[in-house]
Amino acid sequence: xxxxxxxxxxxxxDFLPEQMIKRNYVINIIKRVxxxxxxxxxxxxxxxxxxTLSGKYGEEGDRLTYRFTDRGDREVGLRYDLTVPMARVVxxxxxxxxxxxxxxxxxxxxADKPQKGRYREFYQCDVDIxxxxxxxxxxxxxxxxxxxxxxxxxxxxxxxxxNRKVLSGLTEISGAGIEKEVEICRAIDKFDKIGLEGVQGxxxxxxxxxxxxxxxxxxxxxxxxxxxxLNQLEKAFADSEIGLEGLAxxxxxxxxxxxxxxxxxxxxFDLYLARGLDYYTGPIYETVVEEPRIGSITGGGxxxxxxxxxxxxxxxxxxxxxxxxxxxxxxxxxxxxxxxLRTSVQVLxxxxxxxxxxxxxxxxxxxxxAGINTDLYTGKSKLRGQFGLANDKGIPLVxxxxxxxxxxxxxxIKDMRSGAQQQVDLAEMxxxxxKLLAAEAAG
RNA sequence: GUGGAUGUAGCUCAGUUGGUUAGAGCACCAGGUUGUGGACCUGGGGGUCGUGGGUUCAAGUCCCAUCAUCCACCCCA
Numbered sequence: 001x002x003x004x005x006x007x008x009x010x011x012x013x014d015f016l017p018e019q020m021i022k023r024n025y026v027i028n029i030i031k032r033v034x035x036x037x038x039x040x041x042x043x044x045x046x047x048x049x050x051x052t053l054s055g056k057y058g059e060e061g062d063r064l065t066y067r068f069t070d071r072g073d074r075e076v077g078l079r080y081d082l083t084v085p086m087a088r089v090v091x092x093x094x095x096x097x098x099x100x101x102x103x104x105x106x107x108x109x110x111a112d113k114p115q116k117g118r119y120r121e122f123y124q125c126d127v128d129i130x131x132x133x134x135x136x137x138x139x140x141x142x143x144x145x146x147x148x149x150x151x152x153x154x155x156x157x158x159x160x161x162x163n164r165k166v167l168s169g170l171t172e173i174s175g176a177g178i179e180k181e182v183e184i185c186r187a188i189d190k191f192d193k194i195g196l197e198g199v200q201g202x203x204x205x206x207x208x209x210x211x212x213x214x215x216x217x218x219x220x221x222x223x224x225x226x227x228x229x230l231n232q233l234e235k236a237f238a239d240s241e242i243g244l245e246g247l248a249x250x251x252x253x254x255x256x257x258x259x260x261x262x263x264x265x266x267x268x269f270d271l272y273l274a275r276g277l278d279y280y281t282g283p284i285y286e287t288v289v290e291e292p293r294i295g296s297i298t299g300g301g302x303x304x305x306x307x308x309x310x311x312x313x314x315x316x317x318x319x320x321x322x323x324x325x326x327x328x329x330x331x332x333x334x335x336x337x338x339x340x341l342r343t344s345v346q347v348l349x350x351x352x353x354x355x356x357x358x359x360x361x362x363x364x365x366x367x368x369x370a371g372i373n374t375d376l377y378t379g380k381s382k383l384r385g386q387f388g389l390a391n392d393k394g395i396p397l398v399x400x401x402x403x404x405x406x407x408x409x410x411x412x413i414k415d416m417r418s419g420a421q422q423q424v425d426l427a428e429m430x431x432x433x434x435k436l437l438a439a440e441a442a443g
Numbered sequence: 444g445u446g447g448a449u450g451u452a453g454c455u456c457a458g459u460u461g462g463u464u465a466g467a468g469c470a471c472c473a474g475g476u477u478g479u480g481g482a483c484c485u486g487g488g489g490g491u492c493g494u495g496g497g498u499u500c501a502a503g504u505c506c507c508a509u510c511a512u513c514c515a516c517c518c519c520a
Binding site: 007010058060061063064081108110112113114115116117118119122123124125186275294295296297298299321322323324325326327350352382383384385386387388389390391392398400402403404412414416419421 | 444476477478479480481511512513514515517518519520
């Protein structure tokens with residue numbers, strides 16, 4: 001048989017056990033927070049009909065969506081995010097009680113060129129509230145972002161918050177024409193990278209007239225605390241109904257966030273935040289970490305008209321994506337994972353020889369019945385090799401039972417970290433192992 | 444999709460103006476240690492120098508093409 005070169009499709013990855021353990025660690029923390037806030041799980045198919053996906057993400061999004069025809073010539077695609085499939089679900093099952101709080105952790109696919117922290121297949125963790133127009137729903141989302149990142153051990157991050165209506169207001173009073181809003185947003189969004197002068201240049205390139213440019217830049221330059229900037233914009237937006245509406249929403253949102261007692265230093269009203277997706281209609285949010293510079297680790301906002309595309313009837317909705325891949329990248333770079341996260345195996349039961357095998361099986365069964373993650377050695381190496389395996393995998397405890405122990409109903413427990421070894425009665429084994437594991441976890 | 448850089452052992456890399464048989468560290472395997480890992484010592488396996496073509500007496504080294512990877516832009520998690 002001809003050997004096939006083992007290769008992997010660009011932008012995709014295998015997750016070996018050591019990585020999976022880290023990923024599960026992160027996912028479990030995220031899930032716990034989501035459920036603590038009253039969100040319930042949802043999953044949707046990998047493949048959707050093309051009509052479900054197309055036109056929801058803007059022109060660029062369409063281009064980056066994997067698309068093909070099945071054997072019956074039906075146009076289908078791989079999901080590009082979790083929000084649109086969820087909107088389809090909500091429209092299909094109107095009986096779901098509202099407000100509907102769902103979370104969803106699944107891979108999505110983008111036909112993008114891979115880069116650092118950017119893949120063609122990657123996981124997203126979404127939380128959304130459907131059926132509430134209240135800013136309280138948005139506050140819940142921001143609060144969940146804050147708590148999730150805290151629980152994961154992040155300390156240096158900022159949740160940037162803006163409102164699409166404020167950007168509409170900005171466009172309106174600039175006099176550039178409301179149809180230029182997307183162009184203006186794109187230009188503004190680049191501020192972080194290119195600075196105010198760069199934004200000026202971008203606006204010019206995108207055909208925004210000089211007087212409109214000047215007005216936009218004027219407002220962008222407004223400085224001060226979150227409150228002060230909201231106040232100043234309120235005056236400037238006197239002639240823009242939509243702009244004022246957006247500011248009022250932000251005021252209410254920040255008011256709620258005060259009740260959640262999220263420290264001010266984590267929240268930033270940021271006029272420069274625009275976000276690319278077309279479907280946002282109200283508050284929008286995004287989280288950035290100070291280092292390493294990797295782009296945003298969460299992103300979301302309110303999208304009150306998306307569900308209407310499927311049901312014919314608009315349904316207020318808001319939510320965020322927590323970017324699992326980037327979070328893991330950052331946590332790895334900042335060494336934020338606990339030390340003893342290399343394996344889920346807690347004990348390796350060695351096998352001395354063929355005659356001692358029944359005794360080893362008995363030991364393993366006893367430990368497993370006690371709920372301890374136990375590997376029983378099934379290979380052909382001598383003790384030396386078995387210890388090597390435990391060492392390579394980072395298994396904390398190794399149990400040894402040879403002829404001497406068997407005769408006296410004893411077992412040897414070796415703590416691989418300290419190198420210390422103790423001999424205990426078989427009846428005491430589970431307790432002794434638990435004790436050592438607890439000490440391990442604490443240390 | 445556009446622009447730039449880089450490809451030598453499983454990994455990180457060295458390799459002189461082109462000149463014998465391409466090296467190191469780590470990792471791996473075996474032994475020292477027939478009841479015990481990590482440290483140490485000894486030995487060992489492993490490379491069509493990304494691939495294809497060209498120049499040359501001679502190419503890891505120079506040229507062309509191609510593929511792959513990385514970086515930036517675009518967009519985004």
